[in-house]
Amino acid sequence: MREVNLEINEGEFVVLAGRSGCGKSTLLRCFNGLIPHFYDGEMIGKVEVCGLDTRQHPPYILSQYAGMVFQNPDNQLFALTVEADVAFALENLSFPRDEIKERVDQALKIMGIEELRDKSTLELSGGQKQKVAIASILAMHPKILLLDEPTSSLDPFSAKQLIDTIISLNQKHRITILIAEHRLEMLLPYASRIIIIDNGRIVLDGNPREILEKYDVIPYGVSVPRIVKVVMHLKKTLNNSLIPWTPLSVEEFVDIIRRWEEK
Amino acid sequence: MIIFENVEYVYPNGFKALNRINLEVNSGEVVALMGENGAGKTTLLKHLNGLLKPTSGRVLIDGVDTRHSTVASLSRKVGIVFQNAEDMFFSPTIQEEIAFALNNFHFPGDVIRKRVDWALKFMELEEYREKSPFLLSGGEKKRLALAIILAWSPDIVALDEPTVGQDILQKEKMIQIIRQANQQGKTIIISSHDVEFIAELKPRIILMSKGRIVRDGPSEEVLTDISILQECRLLPPQIVSLTSKLDFLGLKPKLARPEEVANEIARRVRHLVNYS
Numbered sequence: 001m002r003e004v005n006l007e008i009n010e011g012e013f014v015v016l017a018g019r020s021g022c023g024k025s026t027l028l029r030c031f032n033g034l035i036p037h038f039y040d041g042e043m044i045g046k047v048e049v050c051g052l053d054t055r056q057h058p059p060y061i062l063s064q065y066a067g068m069v070f071q072n073p074d075n076q077l078f079a080l081t082v083e084a085d086v087a088f089a090l091e092n093l094s095f096p097r098d099e100i101k102e103r104v105d106q107a108l109k110i111m112g113i114e115e116l117r118d119k120s121t122l123e124l125s126g127g128q129k130q131k132v133a134i135a136s137i138l139a140m141h142p143k144i145l146l147l148d149e150p151t152s153s154l155d156p157f158s159a160k161q162l163i164d165t166i167i168s169l170n171q172k173h174r175i176t177i178l179i180a181e182h183r184l185e186m187l188l189p190y191a192s193r194i195i196i197i198d199n200g201r202i203v204l205d206g207n208p209r210e211i212l213e214k215y216d217v218i219p220y221g222v223s224v225p226r227i228v229k230v231v232m233h234l235k236k237t238l239n240n241s242l243i244p245w246t247p248l249s250v251e252e253f254v255d256i257i258r259r260w261e262e263k
Numbered sequence: 264m265i266i267f268e269n270v271e272y273v274y275p276n277g278f279k280a281l282n283r284i285n286l287e288v289n290s291g292e293v294v295a296l297m298g299e300n301g302a303g304k305t306t307l308l309k310h311l312n313g314l315l316k317p318t319s320g321r322v323l324i325d326g327v328d329t330r331h332s333t334v335a336s337l338s339r340k341v342g343i344v345f346q347n348a349e350d351m352f353f354s355p356t357i358q359e360e361i362a363f364a365l366n367n368f369h370f371p372g373d374v375i376r377k378r379v380d381w382a383l384k385f386m387e388l389e390e391y392r393e394k395s396p397f398l399l400s401g402g403e404k405k406r407l408a409l410a411i412i413l414a415w416s417p418d419i420v421a422l423d424e425p426t427v428g429q430d431i432l433q434k435e436k437m438i439q440i441i442r443q444a445n446q447q448g449k450t451i452i453i454s455s456h457d458v459e460f461i462a463e464l465k466p467r468i469i470l471m472s473k474g475r476i477v478r479d480g481p482s483e484e485v486l487t488d489i490s491i492l493q494e495c496r497l498l499p500p501q502i503v504s505l506t507s508k509l510d511f512l513g514l515k516p517k518l519a520r521p522e523e524v525a526n527e528i529a530r531r532v533r534h535l536v537n538y539s
Binding site: 018019020021071125126149152153154155156157158160182185218221222223225226227229230231233234237238242250251253254257258260261 | 298299301400401402427428430431432433434456458496497498500501502504512521525526528529533535536
């Protein structure tokens with residue numbers, strides 16, 4: 001990371017994008033204290049999460065505010081049953097038994113995986129494992145969810161389901177989302193902000209629609225959704241007033257065209 | 264040529280991963296195996312070099328029945344790049360990693376040096392040749408795994424989920440590499456559920472679900488058949504999903520470049536606007 005200055009507000013849905021190795025994961029690890037406490041190396045500057053200086057507070061405290069979901073759920077799950085996995089961190093922090101039960105129930109419910117409660121985590125599909133990983137974090141009642149390419153090993157259907165759940169965590173439960181992900185076509189319509197990182201620096205930061213309208217982001221390794229490419233080309237060939245804003249999903253685009261047709 | 268004849272494969276725990284697979288792949292073809300996690304794609308790939316032998320039926324690689332051959336001898340013909348590239352690495356340096364198989368296949372020393380240099384250059388890894396393979400980034404590890412295989416130049420190159428964790432620039436590079444290898448006459452078999460990547464590459468597609476082949480045809484046909492894709496828990500490429508929803512403009516689901524689709528929409532819209 002180089003000269004990173006950043007402020008993220010409560011309730012934002014932030015997508016981190018950029019080529020592999022650009023610093024997305026490093027940035028995410030700064031928010032739950034894995035950096036500077038767990039990883040070697042030197043951190044200059046200061047990171048504050050929910051008012052806590054990450055240098056002064058250990059990861060087990062910070063992770064109650066900002067929970068991380070990694071790329072490979074197998075690295076995150078280890079208990080014998082789904083329920084035990086979701087309860088693990090709370091048990092470790094000596095929460096009272098009743099409260100653990102209540103929070104586990106609630107987390108399983110939010111993720112829609114109550115029926116998996118007694119299953120072994122070894123029996124689950126990749127998508128189910130990622131949902132359990134998220135549930136175990138939700139049980140901590142974090143304000144922020146950090147996700148590091150959570151869908152990369154999932155098939156498209158499971159990926160879409162997981163992303164839909166993440167979107168509803170933001171919209172219904174007001175959890176701040178910071179997600180590094182290559183499948184932008186599924187995320188951008190719902191993201192309030194995209195931060196593009198290149199070589200450790202933040203090179204672009206703003207509303208996804210505006211960023212994609214104004215800048216060529218492909219050189220930064222950002223995959224522009226095909227629909228946006230169609231729209232950009234259409235704007236060049238047709239009168240701009242026909243497409244007053246840039247749709248980010250097929251549905252938004254089809255809506256605009258339907259309106260012309262009705263006119 | 265690759266032939267699967269009535270192949271079934273049952274794992275020791277009783278799970279039937281392949282169910283009556285009949286398949287022919289000609290030399291020089293580019294084929295993608297697509298389907299959800301657990302459809303049987305990787306199990307099928309592992310039959311190509313004899314890592315797995317059919318429980319019933321047979322697999323012929325250029326006429327050789329894999330049941331009567333060893334992985335070592337089949338590997339001379341078939342190279343598999345696994346999803347987790349790191350599983351393939353164990354040498355202290357990248358150049359030794361590439362040279363390992365060549366040594367094992369008893370290539371002469373000067374040929375080994377030339378092949379290693381060529382592979383490092385082709386995969387843009389020259390600057391790291393003395394480094395440990397484990398120090399590479401995810402994308403570079405994938406390229407190294409491919410370099411190892413291409414160095415001994417097997418006729419058939421199989422890639423298991425080559426785009427997982429890769430950014431768009433690395434995916435474009437992967438497409439170039441696959442096309443180049445194919446132009447050199449190699450048969451390429453890819454397992455993938457990355458529909459946008461496959462839509463760009465446009466190979467012959469074999470759609471798998473629950474151990475069976477449910478569809479086999481050109482990309483233009485398979486990727487525009489939205490209902491069969493959904494049955495296999497795949498989503499259509501965004502362009503196909505767009506064109507399928509613009510039926511009211513007279514568009515049909517199709518696989519095309521964004522510019523072509525934009526031009527077609529523009530034509531139809533001008534038509535509409537002129538009328539109003």
